[in-house]
Amino acid sequence: MKKSWYLYLFAVILLAGCSNSNTGELVGTRPNTRPFYQPHPYGMVFIPQGSFTMGAGGVDIAHSHLIQPKTVSVSGFYMDQTEITNDEYRQFVDWVRDSIARTILGDIRPDDYLIEQNPKTGETYDPPKLNWKTKIDWNSQDQDIRDALEQMYLPENERFFRHKEIDTRKLIYSYYWVDLHAAAMDHLRERTHPGQNIPHHTRSEYVHNETINVYPDTLVWITDFTYSFNDPMTEKYFSHPAYDHYPVVGVNWNQARAFCVWRTELLNNAMAKRKGGTVLSEFRLPTEAEWEWAARGGNQLNPYPWGGPYTRNAKGCFLANFKPLRGNYVADGGLRTVVVGHYPPNGFDLYDMAGNVAEWTNSAYDPSSYNLSWDMNPNYTYNAKKDDPPSMKRKVIRGGSWKDIAYYLQVTTRAYEYQDTAKSYIGFRCIQPYLGRNEGDNANRASRVYH
Structure with missing residues (x-):
């Protein structure tokens, strides 16, 4: 009997400890939730928070007019290990193409291509959501479907060849x-x-x-260079599988930002479908300060991402894809762009932070922005409108490219391009701000380097 009494008392204490009743104590709104751990994004590496001297470290007076040394501090973030490749950007283009096609097909087959109600709550979606489970039969024998999809293709009088081609002007x-x-x-x-x-x-x-x-400007290979035979690159670079793992080019700043928004929605929608899924922070372009901190790889004063003052290693091999010597483009192993991750990474395990293609940043360009901005997560930005003058549309690019001399490869060198302009030597990579603790970084990290 005594033993039964102890068991009863223990059960009462246990139930009281598990009770959610108000005890008058300050416990917050989520006292029993599990600690938040931010999953490591696929293909990204973690860049820790830190402080460094941003800007030139030398005594070049003319150079210091644009780059005044300044000690800044930057929060931690995740950054793409390489530039966004053709194959990765093509996933964005194909998603836009398929979403437009599903919207069109939803007018004639709403039960197959649209979701009008939430199956669990019965909530009516306005507008209806797209049903991504139903595949699009581009070669369907159904005449209604064929007629509906016909508006996705170029008109017959505009086709270079006999076969159908997607009208890229409609990929909005x-x-x-x-x-x-x-x-x-x-x-x-x-x-x-x-x-x-x-x-x-x-x-x-x-x-x-x-x-x-969203479709890249494939004609940049011709328009960027006068009297140069780059015609084959216009037809093959973005679409041919041989260039799948080369950095995407012909993408302007506006398109790069749209890619970041789409990538954010893609991940957050997938997370929301998982049980207990948490919406994560956004993907975006790095600020100029974040890019320079990541490019330095933990080195404070070295001019290049790999450290040291030289563009060659101890064996005499060039450490990036650029314009070496007096224009011997092939001396570094590449004539134009090369596959991402071809050269050694920097101290943060980032590839191609110098050379291959220059990279868009989030920051607007102004010669005096270093003096205007704060010293913690500094950034000068301006949301330029279409009717703004060209000087207001300048965005900072960093890292130099396959066509640039070594000066533009230095981590401190600033350059700019107009946000609505695409070039054959400018690409981009994304970052994701670090929200909190991460669990099992080394085990969860997935690399997308293609040597």
Whole structure:
């Protein structure tokens, strides 16, 4: 009997300890949740937070007009181990193509290509969601489907060849983004000028819709170089499997940013479908400071990502794909671009932070931006509009490319290009901000280097 009493008392204490009743203590809204661990994104490496001297380390007076040395601190983040490749960007293009085709087919086959209600809650989707489980039969014998998909192809009078070709002008991606900078400035004016007649803005006014054609400009190989035979590259570079693991080019800054938005939605939608899935932070282009910190690879004052003052290793081999010597392009092993990850990585295990293709950053270009920005996560940015002058559309590019001399490969060298301009020597890579603890980095990291 005594033994039974002890068992009863133990059960009461156990139930009381597991109770969710209000005890009057401050326990937060999620007292029993598991600790958050940020999964390691596929193909990315972790860049720790740190502080470094951003800008030139020499005594070049003319150079220091654009690059004033400044000690800055940067938060940790994940960064793509290589530049985005043709094959990876093609996944974006194909997704846009298929989403447009499903929208078209949804008009004639809504049960097959659209999801109008949530199967669990019965909630009606407005507009309906696309059903990605139903495959698109591009060679369907159904005349209705053939007629509907016909608008995805070039008109017969515009086809170079007899076979059908997708009209790349119709590959339009639409997304929304929130202009937090404009919202913050308006809020600041309202807070610092109370009682004045300041126009009130609704939250929706800061939400902007962007529509952009996502297909790369394949003609850049001709337009970038006068009197040079690069014609075969226009037809093969983006579409041929031989160049799958080469860095994508012909992508302007707007397209690179749209890719980051799509990649964010792709991952977050997949995470939301998993049991207990957590929406992660966004993918985006790196700021100029983040890019330089990552490119340095832990080295503070060395001019190149691999450290040291030279572009060759101890065996005399070039360490990047650029324009060496007096223009001997093949001396480094590549005539134009080369497969990503071909040269040794830097101290953070990042490949091609110098050479191969220059890379877009999130930052707008201004000669004095180093002096204007803060010293913690510095960034100068400007959301240029279509009717803005060209000087307002300049975006910073870093790293140098296959056509540049060694000076542009240095981690401190700044250059710019216009955000609506595509080039055969500019690509990009994404970052994902680090939110918190990560579990099993080394075990979960997946590399996408193609030697």
